[in-house]
Amino acid sequence: MASPDPQRYHVLTFGCQMNAHDSERITGMLEGRGMVAATDADDADVLVFNTCTIREKPDQKLYDQLKHAKGSKRRRGGAQVIAVGGCLVEAQKDNLLREFPWVDVAFGPGRIHDLGNYLELADGEGAGVGHVPGGGEGFYGIGDERQFASELPTRRDRPHQAWVQISMGCNMKCAYCIVPSVRGREQSRSFPDIVAEVERLAAEGVREVSLLGQNVNSYGNDLPRDGSPRTFAELLRAVDGVDGVDRIRYTSPHPAHMRDDVIAAMAECDAVMPQLHLPLQAGSSRVLKAMRRTYSRERFVGLVEKIRASISDISLSTDIIVGVPGETEAEFLETVEVCREVRFDGAYTFIYSSRTGTEAADMVDSFIPYEEQQRRLAHLIDEVRAIATERHQRFVGTTQPVLVEERSDRKVRQRLHGRTPHNVKVNFEGDAEPGQIVPVDIVHATSESMLGRQLVPAP
Numbered sequence: 001m002a003s004p005d006p007q008r009y010h011v012l013t014f015g016c017q018m019n020a021h022d023s024e025r026i027t028g029m030l031e032g033r034g035m036v037a038a039t040d041a042d043d044a045d046v047l048v049f050n051t052c053t054i055r056e057k058p059d060q061k062l063y064d065q066l067k068h069a070k071g072s073k074r075r076r077g078g079a080q081v082i083a084v085g086g087c088l089v090e091a092q093k094d095n096l097l098r099e100f101p102w103v104d105v106a107f108g109p110g111r112i113h114d115l116g117n118y119l120e121l122a123d124g125e126g127a128g129v130g131h132v133p134g135g136g137e138g139f140y141g142i143g144d145e146r147q148f149a150s151e152l153p154t155r156r157d158r159p160h161q162a163w164v165q166i167s168m169g170c171n172m173k174c175a176y177c178i179v180p181s182v183r184g185r186e187q188s189r190s191f192p193d194i195v196a197e198v199e200r201l202a203a204e205g206v207r208e209v210s211l212l213g214q215n216v217n218s219y220g221n222d223l224p225r226d227g228s229p230r231t232f233a234e235l236l237r238a239v240d241g242v243d244g245v246d247r248i249r250y251t252s253p254h255p256a257h258m259r260d261d262v263i264a265a266m267a268e269c270d271a272v273m274p275q276l277h278l279p280l281q282a283g284s285s286r287v288l289k290a291m292r293r294t295y296s297r298e299r300f301v302g303l304v305e306k307i308r309a310s311i312s313d314i315s316l317s318t319d320i321i322v323g324v325p326g327e328t329e330a331e332f333l334e335t336v337e338v339c340r341e342v343r344f345d346g347a348y349t350f351i352y353s354s355r356t357g358t359e360a361a362d363m364v365d366s367f368i369p370y371e372e373q374q375r376r377l378a379h380l381i382d383e384v385r386a387i388a389t390e391r392h393q394r395f396v397g398t399t400q401p402v403l404v405e406e407r408s409d410r411k412v413r414q415r416l417h418g419r420t421p422h423n424v425k426v427n428f429e430g431d432a433e434p435g436q437i438v439p440v441d442i443v444h445a446t447s448e449s450m451l452g453r454q455l456v457p458a459p
């Protein structure tokens with residue numbers, strides 16, 4: 001008898017790098033069950049939405065797509081498992097299945113393994129996927145039993161680059177942020193487990209690793225103080241010591257936890273790249289205090305000076321929110337001033353979005369009108385773009401070692417792109433293969449990327 005066609009899956013990912021990494025684990029787990037990638041969402045036997053809830057926009061996008069999925073499931077006569085995972089599940093656990101009853105299974109962040117358990121059960125009942133065991137309540141993975149996604153198999157899109165999760169959750173209480181309530185308390189992954197994963201990745205040919213956590217530089221605070229290495233600085237040094245890993249990056253650190261030992265490790269470890277994402281959020285000390293960021297404008301600027309004194313040509317990027325409740329025009333202009341002072345190489349800029357359950361959500365009396373938020377955002381974007389363009393000019397005329405990511409145009413072999421040590425994207429023509437590090441002459445730079453020419457044929 002011919003074996004049945006394998007089941008097909010499709011994973012749609014919203015949000016941050018942590019989610020993108022979780023999706024690699026979801027994909028790896030599904031492939032471990034013998035499934036193959038579907039051509040699109042409608043074609044999938046198992047359709048997974050890995051959600052984000054940090055701002056309102058991704059919520060809306062998801063709801064629209066879930067409504068679309070209702071139709072595709074109906075067209076398949078109900079033979080489609082619709083799974084929803086990630087941060088929005090935790091935030092909406094009381095409403096999600098009521099409002100979208102065609103969703104079969106929901107699992108919170110850190111509960112990917114529960115999707116596997118669910119599919120296992122569905123298979124075990126003999127009905128194949130699509131059958132909801134237990135009468136369709138379909139709720140898994142809400143609560144405390146979180147697991148590091150890194151314990152699961154993975155499937156990476158880029159064989160030479162990998163994310164490595166070092167912690168989950170966050171203990172900070174930023175007034176605007178929903179992450180602590182959906183991802184839970186901070187929990188550090190075991191130090192030897194992280195190093196072992198990096199060693200495994202290096203043996204598989206990975207050349208660049210990015211250490212991931214909501215607040216990476218508070219890593220280790222919850223680990224036992226038994227004399228064995230446990231701080232983030234020690235972790236950077238240990239990963240730097242793994243043979244074959246040429247490039248180490250990490251995201252995101254908290255400015256308040258950026259200790260001297262981390263700066264020293266960055267300066268001294270050859271593989272730790274001269275690049276740092278340091279979220280500012282706002283430039284006014286009054287707003288920073290209201291945000292509960294635990295640093296002032298002066299402390300942030302002082303920290304940048306200290307970092308630059310140790311790592312002279314470091315690239316700095318940041319996150320900024322405009323129009324938080326009560327932000328005055330003068331306070332917004334302080335954010336612009338800090339950007340001019342610090343001269344970021346890039347910035348992710350956001351309009352404040354009120355999230356139910358956060359401290360800032362209660363400040364309704366001081367909400368800033370949306371049009372005003374948009375005006376501030378446009379102003380800020382103009383500023384950060386101009387500064388980033390200027391900053392990138394320092395590379396024009398230099399030769400940069402570029403780690404080739406992939407071909408920009410799959411049909412044209414010579415059109416490639418990759419990243420410099422400072423994490424600037426370079427488009428260039430050459431004959432290198434993805435995963436190679438090749439010298440590239442930089443001929444032009446904008447705020448977002450650069451144009452280059454490969455100097456010598458790839459080895």
Ligand code: 5AD
Pocket residue numbers: 054055176177178279281319320321350351352353354355
């Ligand atoms: N509204 C807008 N932006 C937010 N961020 C976090 N919460 C909110 C919110 N409620 C931004 C912060 C954070 C980035 C990941 O998202 O700048 O660093």
Ligand code: SF4
Pocket residue numbers: 014015016017018019051052053054086087179183
């Ligand atoms: Fe979105 Fe934040 Fe969750 Fe990432 S951690 S998926 S950005 S809400």
